[in-house]
Amino acid sequence: MTPARTRLAPSPTGFIHIGTLRTALFDYFLAKQTGGQFVLRIEDTDQSRLVEGSLENLLETFKSVGIEPDEGPVLQDDGSTIEKGEYGPYVQSKRLDIYKPYVEKLIEQGDAYQCFCTKERLDEMREKQRATKQTPKYDRKCCALTAEEVKAKIDAGESYVVRMKVPEGETIFEDIVRNSVKFQNLDVDDQVILKSDGFPTYHLAVVVDDALMKISHIVRGEEWLSSTPKHIMLYKMLGFEMPTFAHVPLLLNPDKTKLSKRQGDVAVEDYLKKGYLVEALLNFIGTLGFNPTGDREIYSFDELVEMFDLSKVKKSGAVMNIEKLDWMNNQYLKKMEAKDLIEVAKPFVSIDLENETVGRALIIERDRINRLDELQEKLEPYVAEFAYDSELLIWKKADAADAKAQLEGVKKFVETLEDAAFVNVEALEREVRAYIESNDLQNGNVLWPLRVALSGAAKSASPFELLWVFGKEKGIEKIDKAIGLLA
Ligand code: GLU
Numbered sequence: 030m031t032p033a034r035t036r037l038a039p040s041p042t043g044f045i046h047i048g049t050l051r052t053a054l055f056d057y058f059l060a061k062q063t064g065g066q067f068v069l070r071i072e073d074t075d076q077s078r079l080v081e082g083s084l085e086n087l088l089e090t091f092k093s094v095g096i097e098p099d100e101g102p103v104l105q106d107d108g109s110t111i112e113k114g115e116y117g118p119y120v121q122s123k124r125l126d127i128y129k130p131y132v133e134k135l136i137e138q139g140d141a142y143q144c145f146c147t148k149e150r151l152d153e154m155r156e157k158q159r160a161t162k163q164t165p166k167y168d169r170k171c172c173a174l175t176a177e178e179v180k181a182k183i184d185a186g187e188s189y190v191v192r193m194k195v196p197e198g199e200t201i202f203e204d205i206v207r208n209s210v211k212f213q214n215l216d217v218d219d220q221v222i223l224k225s226d227g228f229p230t231y232h233l234a235v236v237v238d239d240a241l242m243k244i245s246h247i248v249r250g251e252e253w254l255s256s257t258p259k260h261i262m263l264y265k266m267l268g269f270e271m272p273t274f275a276h277v278p279l280l281l282n283p284d285k286t287k288l289s290k291r292q293g294d295v296a297v298e299d300y301l302k303k304g305y306l307v308e309a310l311l312n313f314i315g316t317l318g319f320n321p322t323g324d325r326e327i328y329s330f331d332e333l334v335e336m337f338d339l340s341k342v343k344k345s346g347a348v349m350n351i352e353k354l355d356w357m358n359n360q361y362l363k364k365m366e367a368k369d370l371i372e373v374a375k376p377f378v379s380i381d382l383e384n385e386t387v388g389r390a391l392i393i394e395r396d397r398i399n400r401l402d403e404l405q406e407k408l409e410p411y412v413a414e415f416a417y418d419s420e421l422l423i424w425k426k427a428d429a430a431d432a433k434a435q436l437e438g439v440k441k442f443v444e445t446l447e448d449a450a451f452v453n454v455e456a457l458e459r460e461v462r463a464y465i466e467s468n469d470l471q472n473g474n475v476l477w478p479l480r481v482a483l484s485g486a487a488k489s490a491s492p493f494e495l496l497w498v499f500g501k502e503k504g505i506e507k508i509d510k511a512i513g514l515l516a
Contacts, residue, residue: 032065034245037098038235040072041083044296045090047314047349048250048280048288054315055248055277057096058337068242069101071120072235074228084110084120090297094307100242116242121234128229131237131267132191132222140266141222143179143189144171166218167192191223193232193263200258205275205339212258220259236260240269248275248339275339278318281346288349300354304377304401306365309358318347326353327360355399362395370395377401380408387411389498393454393490411498415485419514424477432478433515438468439479440508446501458493482511 035056039049053067060067069091073079088104091097100114112119135141144167146154155165172194174182182189200212222233229237239247254276264271280288288295294303300310312328321328321336328336362370370391371382380387390411391404398404409415423432442464450460465475476492483495483504496504 030063031245033059033063034066034068034243035060035248036068036070036239036242036244038070038072038238038249039087040075040078041080041087042078043080043083043086044298045087046295047297047300048295050094050297051280051314051317052249052277053091053096054311054333055275055319055337055339055342056246058315058334059246059248059339060099061334062337065245066099067096068114068116068244069098069119070238070242071102072231073120073122074231074234076122076226076228086298090301093301094297094311121229121238124234124238125227125229127241128223128233128237131233132229135193135222135263135266136191138266139194141191141193142172142174143183144192144219144221145174145182145187145189146171164216169219172219188225190221190225192219193222193259193266195219195259195262200261202257202261202274204254204257205273206278206342206344207254207276210254210257212255214258214262217258217262222263232256232259233263236263236267236269239272240264240267244272246273246275246339248277251276251278275342277342278344278346280317281348283348283350285346285348293349293351302402304403305354305358306361306373306401309354309361312361313354313357317349318343318345326357359396359399362398362401365395367392374401374404378405378408380405380412384412386498386500386503393494393498397490410484410486410489417481417485419511421485421487422478422481422511422515424473426471427474427477429515431474433512435470435475436478436482436508436512436515438470439464439475440505440512443496443501443505443508448501451497451500454491454493454497457497458491461493461496478511479508482508 037049037053037056039045057067059065071084071087084102085104085108088102088110092104097103100116101119102110102112104110118124132141136143146167151167154168158165171192195214195217198214200214200217202210204210220232221230223229257274257276261271282288282292284292286292294300297310301307308330311330312326312333315330315333316326316328319337319342320326321333321338321341365373367388371388374382374391382388382391387408390408394404394407398407419429422436423429427435439461442461446460450457461476464470465472480489480492480495481487483492483499484490489495490498499507
């Protein structure tokens with residue numbers, strides 16, 4: 030396969046949308062799979078939308094999810110940014126001089142023209158069009174101006190924009206996700222390509238940059254599909270080689286509306302802050318609307334790079350199912366090496382994770398959480414005294430006297446246990462079960478009060494797990510306390 034050059038071209042709006050991360054992943058998979066490059070380009074030509082510090086924030090987020098562009102701005106350790114790659118600058122506001130000759134070329138060819146219409150005139154025109162049910166689009170008044178008239182207006186200091194002149198006919202293109210796409214040029218507006226402030230619009234800048242940066246595949250959200258015919262016309266007018274397009278479907282809320290802040294988190298940072306693991310998040314986002322095999326959900330990052338196939342991306346919108354993400358995160362949490370788990374858990378808990386008891390509790394409790402921000406609450410009972418009602422110690426088929434007798438019995442038994450019994454949960458469980466059986470006791474009568482004595486809660490880890498975490502000495506202490514409550 031020829032190496033693909035892909036790009037992510039975000040506008041610096043302050044955070045990375047989860048949909049942008051998905052596009053980035055698809056771009057990244059495709060580039061890496063083919064031995065190509067993934068380029069990051071910052072599209073900041075809309076100066077009114079700029080947010081202070083957003084480039085740094087964007088690069089920071091990419092860094093925290095481990096996606097490093099091959100070309101583009103790079104964040105350095107001291108917080109400053111540099112650029113790598115031979116096609117830079119990769120920030121559009123630093124490329125203004127690059128766009129101008131292309132605008133001139135288009136004007137010279139008759140493919141673009143200056144437009145001096147005022148905002149008032151344009152508003153009035155659109156109003157009329159709307160009233161007569163026409164598609165609002167520029168009526169080409171200025172297209173009729175002669176070269177002399179244009180020059181006179183410019184010399185007189187009149188403000189103007191440059192518009193592309195949409196040709197007649199239709200625009201047809203092949204999109205990897207959406208197959209053949211057709212637009213009637215009549216429906217396409219004479220798009221402004223150069224604004225009165227001298228900045229190019231997105232449409233011109235994106236085409237010039239993608240062409241000059243030799244981008245082979247343009248993978249982007251479906252919301253850009255209606256812009257593509259304009260881009261295709263510009264490619265043709267400027268004699269650029271046409272790239273391959275792929276418009277990936279939108280991400281949706283569970284109610285199938287467009288993913289919105291109102292119904293949940295949309296920023297990648299929010300997910301990381303809640304304690305979703307990077308690996309799980311990448312697995313989840315990288316398979317939204319695309320499943321390589323269809324027979325499982327868990328894929329490593331390397332597998333996704335290897336198996337990614339744009340033509341298998343679904344056409345319909347992909348629902349952000351948070352329950353699935355929770356499940357996936359839990360799967361990843363369960364499989365983590367203890368030392369790695371401690372590292373990722375640290376920012377989420379104020380408890381010392383290097384403590385032996387806590388270390389064991391972490392191994393047990395990680396199976397019961399979906400996100401790391403649930404951990405603090407789960408670990409607290411292992412390090413702090415917990416209060417509970419003595420009633421809770423009594424199993425539904427027993428009474429207080431029985432609960433007390435059982436706890437006394439189990440305490441004596443625990444006292445006899447050797448260190449070897451605590452080697453792991455399974456060994457301990459075998460011992461406790463053997464004790465129950467050999468003494469002809471009932472599981473519920475013994476295990477319920479034991480579990481409550483060790484957890485103080487109606488629902489918790491199993492008594493074997495809890496006893497293993499606390500160890501012999503602390504375990505006996507807790508059982509003793511429970512006996513005291515029943516006295
Ligand atoms: N600057 C556009 C954005 O904010 C890029 C669209 C594209 O990928 O062409 O998403």
